Amino acid sequence: MPLDRPLALTQGDPAGIGPDIALAAWLKRREYGLAPFLYIGDPEVLSARARLLELDVPISETDAAGALASFEASLPLYPVAAGALVAPGELHGATAGGTIAAIEKAVAFALEGTVAAVVTNPIAKSVLYASGFGFPGHTEFLAELAYRATGEKVTPVMMLAGPKLRAIPVTIHIPLKDVPAVLTEDLIVETCQTADRDLRSRFGISQPRLAIAGLNPHAGEDGTIGREDAEIIHPAITRLRREGINAFGPLPADTMFHDEARSRYDVAVCMYHDQALIPAKALGFDTSVNVTLGLPFIRTSPDHGTAFGIAGQGVARESSLVEALRLAAELAEKSAKVTA
Numbered sequence: 001m002p003l004d005r006p007l008a009l010t011q012g013d014p015a016g017i018g019p020d021i022a023l024a025a026w027l028k029r030r031e032y033g034l035a036p037f038l039y040i041g042d043p044e045v046l047s048a049r050a051r052l053l054e055l056d057v058p059i060s061e062t063d064a065a066g067a068l069a070s071f072e073a074s075l076p077l078y079p080v081a082a083g084a085l086v087a088p089g090e091l092h093g094a095t096a097g098g099t100i101a102a103i104e105k106a107v108a109f110a111l112e113g114t115v116a117a118v119v120t121n122p123i124a125k126s127v128l129y130a131s132g133f134g135f136p137g138h139t140e141f142l143a144e145l146a147y148r149a150t151g152e153k154v155t156p157v158m159m160l161a162g163p164k165l166r167a168i169p170v171t172i173h174i175p176l177k178d179v180p181a182v183l184t185e186d187l188i189v190e191t192c193q194t195a196d197r198d199l200r201s202r203f204g205i206s207q208p209r210l211a212i213a214g215l216n217p218h219a220g221e222d223g224t225i226g227r228e229d230a231e232i233i234h235p236a237i238t239r240l241r242r243e244g245i246n247a248f249g250p251l252p253a254d255t256m257f258h259d260e261a262r263s264r265y266d267v268a269v270c271m272y273h274d275q276a277l278i279p280a281k282a283l284g285f286d287t288s289v290n291v292t293l294g295l296p297f298i299r300t301s302p303d304h305g306t307a308f309g310i311a312g313q314g315v316a317r318e319s320s321l322v323e324a325l326r327l328a329a330e331l332a333e334k335s336a337k338v339t340a
């Protein structure tokens with residue numbers, strides 16, 4: 001059943017590849033069978049990028065209601081000023097406010113129900129941090145926006161989802177040296193509870209199997225190579241199992257991503273960013289999608305970043321964005337069926 005509302009697609013950093021891949025996705029919308037999306041960003045940025053790339057893309061300024069009707073003939077855009085017309089690859093602090101405003105607008109549309117899901121293009125975290133942005137990334141910012149609107153706190157969970165692997169980092173954008181202190185039994189339990197709930201309700205997996213990675217080499221080798229595996233991760237798994245969640249481990253991380261090991265679980269729950277994102281991107285850089293679990297709306301994103309070095313050159317692949325748009329539409333269709 002086709003969606004009765006468009007997806008919202010944010011611009012991301014205007015100097016990154018967000019505009020390139022949005023244009024490419026729209027041009028191949030029929031080939032990819034894409035659901036209509038409403039681009040939320042600066043019309044000047046998008047049309048300048050189209051000219052640079054010599055792409056013939058008509059852009060129509062509209063809102064969510066107008067996007068469904070115009071998507072076939074033109075790329076629908078809800079205008080949010082970027083703050084500066086920057087050249088591709090040229091990071092600029094003046095764009096931070098516009099990048100954040102586009103995300104806020106997409107979330108507002110999702111929460112009021114005028115769009116079916118939010119798909120975000122990549123942001124440059126350092127540019128936003130320098131402007132005073134107080135969140136590590138979209139994941140935590142989206143949870144804060146949801147909290148401001150609903151009054152309900154959520155622990156947002158990042159999940160990389162691809163055809164070969166789903167992987168969750170329990171701790172996300174923090175320095176590696178801080179991981180052991182931030183990693184608590186409660187954080188692991190809350191992350192897995194959210195994952196279990198959303199894998200059932202949004203992804204339709206009736207009995208999710210959660211493989212929990214250890215933190216240290218060989219999952220601590222009986223406490224001889226680090227104690228977090230035995231003292232934090234193991235008790236968290238015991239609590240989860242008592243609640244009926246099919247969590248098991250802690251598993252040595254080096255042997256849990258090969259083909260046979262992956263067939264034994266639905267999601268790998270990892271202890272830090274690179275433990276999850278290295279296998280996810282190695283197994284499917286072009287096909288994996290970043291999904292935020294735990295939010296009161298659907299949010300997906302390509303798995304890659306701003307790729308400043310190739311912005312505006314016509315070589316950025318749109319494949320991960322296409323998968324993010326497809327997954328957002330699929331999850332929205334499923335949730336429409338559940339609520340119908």
Ligand SMILES: NC(=O)C1=CN([C@@H]2O[C@H](COP(=O)(O)OP(=O)(O)OC[C@H]3O[C@@H](n4cnc5c(N)ncnc54)[C@H](O)[C@@H]3O)[C@@H](O)[C@H]2O)C=CC1
Binds near residue numbers: 126138301302306308
């Ligand atoms: N969802 C988000 O907002 C994300 C944002 N970032 C941000 O992106 C910025 C750059 O991060 P990097 O670590 O350099 O990762 P990156 O993903 O931007 O680039 C890594 C490498 O992959 C290539 N690449 C990335 N996407 C590509 C595509 N679609 N087609 C062809 N080649 C592609 C790049 O050219 C580069 O060689 C950082 O500021 C980071 O914070 C990174 C990941 C996700």
Ligand SMILES: NCC(=O)COP(=O)(O)O
Binds near residue numbers: 136137138140290301
């Ligand atoms: N490395 C993943 C990433 O940077 C995406 O983070 P977020 O902006 O989706 O929170």
